[in-house]
Amino acid sequence: MTDINFSGPAGAPDSKGVEGAGAHSRDLRWDIIELLFFAYRDFVGDADHELEAFGFGRAHHRVMHFVHRYPGLKVADLLDVLRITKQSLGRVLKQLLDEGYIVQKTGNNDRRQRLLYATAKGEALVGKLAGLQTDRINRAVADIDPAGVETVRQFLRAMIDRDDPDKVLETIFGSGSKKPRE
Amino acid sequence: MTDINFSGPAGAPDSKGVEGAGAHSRDLRWDIIELLFFAYRDFVGDADHELEAFGFGRAHHRVMHFVHRYPGLKVADLLDVLRITKQSLGRVLKQLLDEGYIVQKTGNNDRRQRLLYATAKGEALVGKLAGLQTDRINRAVADIDPAGVETVRQFLRAMIDRDDPDKVLETIFGSGSKKPRE
């Protein structure tokens, strides 16, 4: 008969969790873990809602995003970035090609390669989605000064694995350092 | 010998995209959009890897996390937080109950309710996963001073929708203000 209807037990989240903890509490960062969950949920939710109107899903968005941002991306590079199998990519890529959001061009150095480019139609879609997400980001940084925004960028960059970077990550972090320590 | 055509076209990402853009460029925040994608991918990747050993997926992790953090959570509240259907929750919750990671207790005010609690076994799992993610967060904030970390928290909080908050979000943001502005 524990009454507890939610209000009592946990209550307000603490920055460095301790709970009834005995030995190995280690100051887990529950608050940031949770904030990341909610922030990302709502962040991708912006795009998800709009994508429905096009009959597309998140997978299509991710492909469109990276093809737009890195024109001439090879299929193999895209597989590395998205970390999915070619069979999985194949389905969404085929749809995007068929419906004219992306075009392929044969590589000139290596004619086996299919370099990917967004069409005007594709640019429009990806721009619209980025606009929604940009609105949210702008709202979020409205009360943060430029140095603070740079701190946020630094945090996000430092959250990313840097061992075994794909081509896109090499571009984001100047391709010099592959060391996981900073 | 992949001779990387990749380098030419897009080149380094810019903080405020302009591209060949004509009219409506609006300073989209491509850089932060992309950093969020990679940061979250690697962040959840930590847990994903560990979960495989238990035969669980992300869905199980999310349930365990919130049940642990908010002991006595009602099934209905959990559905609100996760934003999934009861049928979808039912499957993973049943597994977690059957395998002894979570227990249910009948509400004493309302005996229809099933209040959820993590068992010691459940605490151990969720703590292990939070440990992995905490390690990543600690690495990420190692070069950021306390004020900067607070800025990161502020950013993440401000990224979250505050209209229509569920019970958990009401707890996170003191339940007073439902205004989307802070």
Add this chain to the structure above:
DNA sequence: AAATTTATGTCAGTCATGTTGACATATCTT
């Protein structure tokens, strides 16, 4: 030139996790 490797595409089947719709049961509210 022939053999092998690489880049890409595709068929077939499976799994995890989400969905809708319908319905059952216990319990609380009116």
Add this chain to the structure above:
DNA sequence: AAGATATGTCAACATGACTGACATAAATTT
């Protein structure tokens, strides 16, 4: 007693992952 609410469950389906096998064209190696 009747209705609403909290939960659970059955069945069917969609999306987006997965593995494994195989096909083709083009580059590379022998």
